[in-house]
Amino acid sequence: MSLPTTHKALVLSSFSDPLDIKLQDVPTPSPVPGSAILKVLSSHVVSYGKDVFSGKIPYPMQLPITPGSGAVCRVAAVGPDAVTLRPGQLVIVEINIRARDDPSLNILQGLFAMGPAEKLMAEEWRHGSYAEYVKAPLENIYPLDEENLINKMGYTINDLCYIPTLMVPMGGLVDLNIKPGQSVVVAPATGSFGGAAVHMALALGAKVVAAGRNEDQLKTMAGVLGPLYGDRLTTVKLVGNIDADTEALKKASPGGQGFDAYIDFSPPAAAKSTHIASCIRALKTYGKVSLMGGIREDISIPYPLVMIKSLQISGRFMYERGAIVQLIAMIEAGIVKLGKVAGVEVVGAYKLEEVEAALNAAADNSGFGKEVVFVP
Known part of the structure; x- marks a missing residue:
């Protein structure tokens, strides 16, 4: 050529x-x-x-x-x-x-x-x-x-x-070391990268709760990705109250016991949003957090809870090469679906x-x- x-x-x-x-x-x-x-x-x-x-x-x-x-x-x-x-x-x-x-x-x-x-x-x-x-x-x-x-x-x-959209959350999910059967909460889940995170967490075999404020988007996502990946997807509409949202998230987790991991894709305007604290509070002991959003300000976290539960909070900018190799292999094997079916x-x-x-x-x-x- x-x-x-x-x-x-x-x-x-x-x-x-x-x-x-x-x-x-x-x-x-x-x-x-x-x-x-x-x-x-x-x-x-x-x-x-x-x-x-x-x-x-x-x-x-x-x-x-x-x-x-x-x-x-x-x-x-x-x-x-x-x-x-x-x-x-x-x-x-x-x-x-x-x-x-x-x-x-x-x-x-x-x-x-x-x-x-x-x-x-x-x-x-x-x-x-x-x-x-x-x-x-x-x-x-x-x-x-x-x-x-x-x-x-x-x-x-x-x-x-x-595929480039899926690469981004794959980087965070690999960091979290998500295994089949583990539980993951994604919030906010209705944006481009948040939705892709739900998609990838399901493809990795996790039980997923997609949380956000846009109920129509959540229903659309559940109607497509839920049946595609074995009905392991639940949605929670957030109301902006820390206690109420924490309770709703825990209730939606497997057995009501909380989540193994939380991956965050908050937009820049969400620095004062309550969903981050609610999702962290809904984690199990030894739970993990991956922050991948666009917030440019400091955020508030429940410090005593993080310490008492031995939670791990980390940031992830983009991904490592191994995450992309794994993603492409999953797509070519038919594990990750693309197009209208997804x-x-x-x-x-x-x-x-x-x-x-x-x-x-x-x-x-x-x-x-x-x-x-x-x-x-």
Whole structure:
């Protein structure tokens, strides 16, 4: 597959409203050691993209930049040290790039960089997947079994673009070491990542309680994911009272004994919400918490209870490579379902030149099972 001299890409030049993001002709990168050039087939559009690109949500990134997210691609060209990747191969690329000389430092390609890791975005890995082609590190590219997923299982390329959403909660669930038969509470459960966490916890064999305030969304989720995964899903509508919600959550847990784990995907506005305390109070002794949300303020936790119950509270930013390998294996084995059977609908597939419509559609469909993609 020969590379063109130039290709089309969205370029964000400043943070402003109206958006300063335009489709431009840009040079096509060449593969260097440790990289591959990918032809983008379908790229996930994040629901908060418009707020980030306008500056409403302050994400540190270096401009100008081609933004991006996880994407389904074909390998167009590989660097000289690629061993198994080959041109024409169907792959998925993820954006959590780690410094090779210090894996504790990372960026989100085309989206987020701060501290010493900014060098990764400033030089080698600035531009993301909202383009016809993207350069990515070899270790961020995962082959997909096209014959199995497309020809046998019947998934579309856009169906596969839900995998990057599932990657995020998979990182937290692997940290929690969830085993079949354990109990997990997910809150808030009705957003994109919260719904994906419910999906993945069920696929891992857990008994799951999905908690949130949107009762209609909870019912929709239960109607799809419950029967799909052996009716191990229960929902709880939160009312915003710590004691009442704690009691309702405990009552919904297996035997009323509480949960083994709690995974949190709170949005930025939820710093003062009571659900975090309620979910922590509903844990068993030795229970675990994974905080993966977007809150930017300090939160209140029930300190004496955490100590007395020997609870473990940890944060998780994105995921480790092993979690993605496990996720893809589960999808290819048919354990994790994708597409309409799993309640996931591609509500919009947009060309790059339709950027404002795509960003608006993503913002309007931020709940469980709603997917918007770019198809360059």
